[in-house]
Amino acid sequence: MKLLVLGARGQVGHELCRRAWxxxxxxxxxxxxxxxxxGHEPVFAAVAREHPDIVINAAAYTAVDxxxxxxxxxxAGNCTGPANLAAACQEAAIxxxxxxxxxxxxxxxxGPYREDDRVKPLGVYGKSKEAGDRAVRDALPRHVxxxxxxxxxxxxxxxxxxxxxxxxxxxxxRVVADQIGSPTSAGDIAAAIGxxxxxxxxxxxxxxxxxxxGAGAVTWHGFAQAIFELASPWRGPPPPVEAIATxxxxxxxxxxxxxxxxxxxxxxxxxIVPRPWRAALAEVIGELYAGAA
Numbered sequence: 342m343k344l345l346v347l348g349a350r351g352q353v354g355h356e357l358c359r360r361a362w363x364x365x366x367x368x369x370x371x372x373x374x375x376x377x378x379x380g381h382e383p384v385f386a387a388v389a390r391e392h393p394d395i396v397i398n399a400a401a402y403t404a405v406d407x408x409x410x411x412x413x414x415x416x417a418g419n420c421t422g423p424a425n426l427a428a429a430c431q432e433a434a435i436x437x438x439x440x441x442x443x444x445x446x447x448x449x450x451x452g453p454y455r456e457d458d459r460v461k462p463l464g465v466y467g468k469s470k471e472a473g474d475r476a477v478r479d480a481l482p483r484h485v486x487x488x489x490x491x492x493x494x495x496x497x498x499x500x501x502x503x504x505x506x507x508x509x510x511x512x513x514x515r516v517v518a519d520q521i522g523s524p525t526s527a528g529d530i531a532a533a534i535g536x537x538x539x540x541x542x543x544x545x546x547x548x549x550x551x552x553x554x555g556a557g558a559v560t561w562h563g564f565a566q567a568i569f570e571l572a573s574p575w576r577g578p579p580p581p582v583e584a585i586a587t588x589x590x591x592x593x594x595x596x597x598x599x600x601x602x603x604x605x606x607x608x609x610x611x612x613i614v615p616r617p618w619r620a621a622l623a624e625v626i627g628e629l630y631a632g633a634a
Contacts, residue, residue: 455606
């Protein structure tokens with residue numbers, strides 16, 4: 342079983358590549374400088390060259406605010422790229438696992454979002470991702486679209502590492518407290534994808550869109566507090582973290598006030614149940630400080 346992983350240097354791609362796969366599985370890893378998914382020819386050539394059994398797309402344009410001023414780049418990475426991959430997979434008669442986002446929703450729902458809730462993205466990033474999801478569905482029946490949220494890891498750029506860095510630079514941190522979501526470890530996403538891959542290989546053909554995010558919900562402010570509490574054995578007492586409103590921290594792109602995803606369906610289809618977000622966070626914090634020791 343050969344897997345072609347796109348976006349190998351991103352957070353989820355990195356975790357997929359370092360994951361301990363069962364015997365008989367191999368990874369062909371690629372990033373943008375090797376396969377630019379926005380180009381039709383490079384994608385078709387790569388699939389023909391590698392002969393993968395499954396393609397996993399962890400590549401995306403993820404600069405949410407910059408997307409507002411770089412819409413062409415966002416649409417190329419998040420819509421054109423997935424469309425190319427889906428077309429190449431359809432021609433090769435192989436499945437595609439494609440990562441999506443909570444930002445396809447506008448955040449106005451009071452409870453967790455289900456897969457069949459109406460999409461209504463607020464900004465260029467969310468709109469381009471939602472269009473990419475539709476392109477995959479239209480071109481390739483054998484797909485799994487995995488929506489996730491608030492990704493972090495010990496690798497790459499993310500909220501956890503930003504908070505720990507800023508705590509060394511500022512006496513007080515100000516963090517938004519009126520947006521709620523579910524922090525999700527990139528390692529947990531990779532593990533879920535691994536489970537899905539093995540089940541697809543075993544004959545499970547429950548194609549479609551699924552949600553996977555850390556269990557439970559928290560605000561960005563509460564997330565920041567948890568980061569410092571869990572890091573206190575290494576860095577000492579938590580710094581002051583002031584709760585602010587979204588209006589007090591203007592950004593180029595609007596964020597959904599509610600990003601919580603209902604993950605019932607992935608449990609029913611694949612037996613995958615996300616672990617509590619705080620347990621996953623503790624593991625990543627430990628990895629960060631173990632690496633720095």
